[in-house]
Amino acid sequence: MKVEQISIFIENKSGRLAEITRVLGEADINIRALSLADTSDFGILRLIVNDGAKASTVLKEHGFTVNKTEVVAVEVPDRPGGLSAILQTLDREAINVEYMYAFVERCGGNAVIIFRFDETDKAIAALKAGNFNMLDGSRLYNL
């Protein structure tokens, strides 16, 4: 149920994001979802791609600091209250969300939320018990 996400450290200077996307594009890697967390000095680019291992290798070859993180992708009905139901479940179990970001599926019309939890396994168990639909990696990478 876990999905592999790669994170890249980016100094806050012009052209870094362009460089990363260029490297990935040339390696024929497709970005499925992304989020950028930023501070005044640096940022962290989080990506879900169709081939995490290859993306990681090519980025490292180009001198970037990359690490892999396990996240959870949860399908949310695209209607009011959809996200709230998930968060209430997590709250009841006292599970912290480190960060999250969302995208909408190309077909099917559901939203997908990517979560990073402090206790991933506990979160998965809670979501399963709540009957939420989690996407596994292979499905997400090939959406």
Next chain:
Amino acid sequence: MYFNEEFETLPRPALEALQLKRLQSTLERVYANVPFYKASFDKAGLKPSDITCLGDLKNIPFTTKQDMRDSYPYALFAAPMEEIVRIHASSGTTGKPTVVGYTKKDISIWSELMARSFVAAGAHKGDIIHNAYGYGLFTGGLGAHYGAEQLGASVIPISGGNTKRQIMIMQDFGSTVLTCTPSYSLFMAEEAQAEGVDFKKLKLRVGIFGAEPWSEEMRNEIESKLNLSAIDIYGLSEIMGPGVAIECIEAKRGLHIWEDHFIPEIIDPDTGALLPEGERGELVITTITKQGIPLIRYRTRDITSLTYEPCICGRTHARITRMSGRSDDMLIIRGVNVFPSQIEAVLVGIEGIEPHYMLIVDRQGTLDTLTVQVEVSEELFSDEIKVLQALAHRVEKEIKDMLGVTCTAKLVEPKTIQRSEGKAKRVIDNRKL
């Protein structure tokens, strides 16, 4: 005006005779009491009695900051601990500071030399001296304080920081003399302006500025913004503290070094060879009256030149020109001495930090800023912002704790800091002095 006219204007032949006598007695004392000096003289095949004229001094080996570090904390003391009444310390090149000890007589001589320095700068009994040098292990605060008391002036021991309160006190207490770092004086001027306080309406007449290098341009700026006469003072804790040398207000051209207590020399920092009068090189000082920790041919690493030309003020003591740099990599940031190696020692102590770093020194407005760039290695990297920010804060805090200097830690991408090829470039100093 003089504080001690007899000694400040001693004709050179008498001054040099006094220097030789005091030098010989110092050499005898360190040879007998400090194992480091006995070993160093023996190795050079010298006995104190071989020094029969001042010209022989050049044959004696140097003392370096490294020697002081190797003797940490007390091994260079020439007086027994029962006679040491004060201990100060300054930045060492790594984690350990350089320690100095003073006997009662050392404190009394230091007070006199600082009082002489105040008078040379144009201060006198009756002045209200606003002493904004830091009090503590740093010699600045207490050195100026004792000198002010010796002079018979009123001293306000305000120490550094809390600028708004400093300005209020200067205004309300009627301070006439200001002692602090030159950059802090300009910062005060800015703060005063923001507070709507006009320095021209204050009673300040003289400012005695030291502990960091500054320029003639900066003097002009300080004099016009603070409406006072700005005087350069020099000192270092290893030798004594503030008051080793001072400009006279009459000439403001070069700093008189109190030669009845110190013998200055200028050497080529690469070869160690003595340089002739007027040539620029590294200042080497021998203390000839100190009891606690006498130093023989101490390499100050400060770059200057020496002149024996008579001065219009009537003092016969030689003058050194403004310090124009260092022969080592020491930085002076807001009056705090910082060696890149100290920062490296702090970084190496933080788990996961790579020893690749770059120090960027700048001057924003009037205050120095230090930015420490650290590479984010794979093991350090977290995909959570808060973890990376905590790491940057930890670097800032540990540097502040160890060195006493505030800095900004900036995480940068790996391999973006130049790698060592022989001697790595660790410092970018963008300050225009």
